[in-house]
Amino acid sequence: MTRGIYAVVVLDLKRFWLDRTRLITGLLQPLLYLFVLGAGIGSSSRLGGTYQTFIFPGVLGLSMLFTATFAAISIVFDRQIGFFKAVLVAPVSRTAIAFGKILSGAIQAAVQGLIVMPFAPLAGVPLGWISIAELPLAMLLASITFSAIGVAFASRFTSVTVFPIVSNAVLLPMFFLSGALYPLTSAPRWMQIAAHFDPVAYAVDLMRGTLLGDFFFQPWLSLTALALVIALLTRSAVKVFNRGEDDSSLGQTKFAWRR
Amino acid sequence: MVVSRVRAVPPVQTSAAVPAVEVRGVVKRYGKVEALRGIDLRVETAERFALLGPNGAGKTTLFSILATLRAPTEGGARVLGLDVVTERDAVRRAMGIVFQEPAIEQRLSGRDNLLLMGLFYGLASSAAKTRAAQILDELGLSEAADRPAQTLSGGQRRKLELARALVTDPKILFLDEATLGLDVDARRGFWTQVSGLAASGRTVFFTTHYMEEAEVADRIALIDHGRIVALDTPRALKARIGGGVIRLKTDDDAKARAWMIEHELKPEAGNEELMLVHSDPAAALPELLRHLPVKVQRVEVHEPSLEDVFLKLTGRGLGDGATAAPAESRNRANGGTGS
Numbered sequence: 001m002t003r004g005i006y007a008v009v010v011l012d013l014k015r016f017w018l019d020r021t022r023l024i025t026g027l028l029q030p031l032l033y034l035f036v037l038g039a040g041i042g043s044s045s046r047l048g049g050t051y052q053t054f055i056f057p058g059v060l061g062l063s064m065l066f067t068a069t070f071a072a073i074s075i076v077f078d079r080q081i082g083f084f085k086a087v088l089v090a091p092v093s094r095t096a097i098a099f100g101k102i103l104s105g106a107i108q109a110a111v112q113g114l115i116v117m118p119f120a121p122l123a124g125v126p127l128g129w130i131s132i133a134e135l136p137l138a139m140l141l142a143s144i145t146f147s148a149i150g151v152a153f154a155s156r157f158t159s160v161t162v163f164p165i166v167s168n169a170v171l172l173p174m175f176f177l178s179g180a181l182y183p184l185t186s187a188p189r190w191m192q193i194a195a196h197f198d199p200v201a202y203a204v205d206l207m208r209g210t211l212l213g214d215f216f217f218q219p220w221l222s223l224t225a226l227a228l229v230i231a232l233l234t235r236s237a238v239k240v241f242n243r244g245e246d247d248s249s250l251g252q253t254k255f256a257w258r259r
Numbered sequence: 260m261v262v263s264r265v266r267a268v269p270p271v272q273t274s275a276a277v278p279a280v281e282v283r284g285v286v287k288r289y290g291k292v293e294a295l296r297g298i299d300l301r302v303e304t305a306e307r308f309a310l311l312g313p314n315g316a317g318k319t320t321l322f323s324i325l326a327t328l329r330a331p332t333e334g335g336a337r338v339l340g341l342d343v344v345t346e347r348d349a350v351r352r353a354m355g356i357v358f359q360e361p362a363i364e365q366r367l368s369g370r371d372n373l374l375l376m377g378l379f380y381g382l383a384s385s386a387a388k389t390r391a392a393q394i395l396d397e398l399g400l401s402e403a404a405d406r407p408a409q410t411l412s413g414g415q416r417r418k419l420e421l422a423r424a425l426v427t428d429p430k431i432l433f434l435d436e437a438t439l440g441l442d443v444d445a446r447r448g449f450w451t452q453v454s455g456l457a458a459s460g461r462t463v464f465f466t467t468h469y470m471e472e473a474e475v476a477d478r479i480a481l482i483d484h485g486r487i488v489a490l491d492t493p494r495a496l497k498a499r500i501g502g503g504v505i506r507l508k509t510d511d512d513a514k515a516r517a518w519m520i521e522h523e524l525k526p527e528a529g530n531e532e533l534m535l536v537h538s539d540p541a542a543a544l545p546e547l548l549r550h551l552p553v554k555v556q557r558v559e560v561h562e563p564s565l566e567d568v569f570l571k572l573t574g575r576g577l578g579d580g581a582t583a584a585p586a587e588s589r590n591r592a593n594g595g596t597g598s
Contacts (some may be wrong), residue, residue, distance in 0.1 A: 007378035011364070014375070018366050083372070086362040086423060089326055090379040091351040255283075255335025255342065 001099075004092035008100025009107070011083070012074065016108050022070075023115055030063040030116050033181075034123055041181075053124040057208035058180025063116050064139070065146045065175060065200060068109035069167055072150030075101060076160045094241040098151065102234060105147030106140075113139050125211055134210040141226045142203035148233035149174075149199065155240040174200040184216045199229040277340040279304045279431050279462035280325060284334035287320050287485075294320040295331070296485040302464060302478075307457050309476035310466045311565065313575070317485040318466045322435050325464065326356050339430055352380070355424030359436040362420065365409035369400060369419045372408060376426040387426075394422045398452060414445030421452060432456060434465035438472065450475060470565050479565065483573045493565065500563035500571060503540035505547070507533040508557040515553045522550075528574035534567065 034052060038059075042051030078084035087097070120127055153170065157163050177191060178200040184192055195201040195216075202222040209215035209222075217225075280302035287295040295317045302308040312318050323329040324336055327347045336343045341350045363372045370391050377387025395404045398418050403411050408419060417438065424432060434453070438446045450472065457463045467473055474493050481489040481496070489496060509515045512533055519526045519535065524547075527534040537543045540560045548555060570576055 003378070003381050007375065010378060011375050014367060014371060015364065083362060083364040083375070085358055085360065086356070086376065087379055089328065089351055089354075089356050090376070091348040091381065092379055093348075255331075255344075 001093060001096050004096030005100040005103060007092065008087075008097055009104045011087075012071070012101070012104035013107065015074070016071070016104075023112060026063065026067060026112055027115060029066070030059045031119065033059045033062065034119065037181075038123070047183075050124065053212065054183065054208075055181050056120060056123040056125045057211050058178065058204050060113055060116050060139075060207060061142060061146075061178065061180055061200060061204040062175055064109040064113045064143055065149075065171065067112040068105045068143065068146035069150040069153075069171060071105040071108045071147065072101070072154035073160065073163055075151065075154040076157050076163055079158060095238050098155070098234070098238045098241040101151045101155075102144065102147045102237065105150055106143040109143040109146050110139055113143065120211070127211075131211050135207065138203075138206040138210045141223070141230075142207060144230050145199050145203050145226050145233075148230050148237065152233040152237045152240075155237050174198050177201060178204045179216060180204045199226065202226050202229075277304075278302060278337075279306065279339060280308070280464060281337040281340075282321070282325075282334070283336070285321070285324065285331045285336055286333035287317075287324065287329070288332045294485055295324075297334070298482075298485075298487055300480055300487060300490060302462060304462055305457060305460045306478065307454075307463045307476045308465070309473045309479045310464070310482060311473050311479055311569070312482035316482045318482055319435070320485075321482070322433065322466055326354070326433055327351055352427065353429060354431045354433060355427065355429035356433045357417075357420045357424045357435065357437040359439055361416065363408050363416070363423055366407050368405045369408055369411070369422070370395065370404040372419065373422055373426055376423050380427045390426060394425050398422050398425075412445070413441055414448055417441055417445065417449055418452065421449065425456075429461070431462040431464065434463065434467075436466055436468060439468065446472070473565055481565075481569055481572060483569075483575075488572045489568065496565060496568045497563045500536055500567055502536055502538035502563075504561055504563050504567045505535040505537060505540045505544060506557075506559040506561075507535070507555060509533065509551065510554040510556065512553075515551055518552055527571050534570060536563075536567075536571065 034056065038052040038055050042048060045051050047054055149171075153166060154163065157166070177194050177198045179187065179195055180200070184195055184201070184205075187195075202217060202225045205216045206219065206222040206226070209219060215222075278301045280300070282298050282300045285295055285298040286293065298317075298321060310318050310321065320329065324331050325338055325343060327343050327350050330344045338350045339353050341353065343350050363369075364375075367375075373391035373394060374384075374387045377390050378384065382390060391404075392401075395401045398421065400415065400418055400422060403415050408416060411419065420437070432453070438449050441449065446469070453463055453465075454475065465472075465476070473479055476493060478490065478492050479496060480487050489499070491499075507515065515533055516526050519533075524535060524537075527536065535547075544558070544560060548558065566576060
């Protein structure tokens with residue numbers, strides 16, 4: 001099991017390394033949000049200059065969410081061509097493959113997050129000792145959550161073309177509802193309620209809390225919610241990965257070989 | 260000879276009693292479509308066994324079942340004595356597969372591909388590294404091993420696929436149209452390697468579209484409409500024809516056929532072209548040409564080929580994908596007569 005997970009992670013990280021320029025181009029989106037959108041909206045909001053500081057954890061989350069999702073798309077590609085066909089006839093359990101995919105996506109998301117981190121002071125985010133100690137935990141949970149979201153979706157698609165449509169229909173609403181770009185405290189009531197059903201909201205809030213000290217959700221609530229989301233999505237991804245194995249009416253009833 | 264260079268490993272020992280592949284009463288349905296309608300076969304250890312048939316005959320389905328990618332609806336299949344459904348992982352550990360489509364990561368080097376495959380088969384990193392180097396050396400790929408796979412030639416890439424299948428030192432190799440699209444030289448090189456593997460005691464089970472590749476098999480199963488229509492050595496299969504084959508294309512094949520039947524000649528069924536089996540075609544041909552009441556456009560006399568055997572047995576050709584040896588390649592459209 002662990003060997004299978006390890007192999008999937010090594011494979012994905014090797015491929016990720018081939019695309020390492022993406023780490024840099026992946027910076028463009030968060031920096032645009034932070035220093036263009038953030039500066040523009042900040043100047044017209046009552047948060048003023050602190051708006052950029054406020055959205056920094058949200059933009060960090062955005063960057064990680066999209067990195068994790070992009071990593072998950074490889075599952076769809078893999079089905080169509082390439083190395084994975086050989087992996088499917090290797091003695092590796094489908095469960096290990098699902099775990100490996102989630103883990104490798106989480107690592108990629110976390111790495112992208114760490115690359116965004118140095119811009120924190122520029123956005124006015126104080127990097128104190130406490131936040132540096134707590135933040136990695138929050139980022140880790142966020143990375144795994146985002147990766148599990150990506151894998152749970154990607155494992156259900158057989159075509160790469162439908163994936164962007166779904167990601168726009170699912171990821172963007174989750175991101176917008178998460179309070180990444182505005183304080184949930186002053187948001188309309190329905191949005192506050194909706195945010196309770198948005199895993200991205202908990203992840204962003206946890207990172208914001210550890211960086212800036214203001215939590216919308218109780219930290220224990222966020223931790224519980226994220227753990228639950230990770231467990232549910234992982235279970236569902238494992239199920240989908242295993243589905244291919246159960247293509248039989250024979251599964252349980254064995255063929256009698258005697259004679 | 261190449262054989263000795265290919266593998267230095269002693270022959271794989273498997274008890275003679277256990278067949279390499281055993282298929283019994285396998286039926287596979289996809290909804291209402293019956294892809295396999297009762298397949299029985301047995302492949303012995305160290306045999307080179309070919310599965311030959313037109314597209315849609317059930318080759319791929321049978322192959323996928325043996326490769327543990329699908330399960331039969333009825334019946335059972337064993338590879339090296341292991342049930343492909345209930346002992347799936349053990350089967351996977353013991354076999355190597357080369358797919359029709361590329362199954363290597365094109366952007367990674369050959370060495371990295373093999374290393375990763377080793378990890379997937381549970382080798383430790385260092386062992387996987389050693390094994391990768393060993394296989395690359397055996398297949399003569401060492402020099403190309405560190406370039407991205409996509410920069411290699413088609414033949415080298417196919418060899419890399421073979422190398423990938425060999426990572427676990429499998430006792431049985433499954434090759435699905437493994438040389439599709441390769442030029443003659445690359446195909447020959449590929450089969451030289453495979454023959455070496457078979458010579459060292461591995462079983463090779465393959466499907467192919469190229470007639471001359473099927474000829475290297477010890478035995479061939481001809482499959483059509485989900486059933487095995489013949490299973491024998493290439494020589495025995497061709498002997499079923501008895502004599503030689505005359506193929507004719509005329510202005511009016513229907514009329515020619517009627518005339519032949521009237522004169523107690525027996526043209527084979529199927530309406531793509533006229534095929535006549537005769538014990539002494541060279542002697543019969545002049546007479547035939549003189550008396551046929553239609554204009555003959557083209558006539559061809561040859562030794563029976565596997566395709567002739569298939570045509571005789573099923574009334575249709577192996578389909579557009581099937582080609583005889585390139586030198587005598589005939590362009591025959593898939594008439595779709597058999598249904």
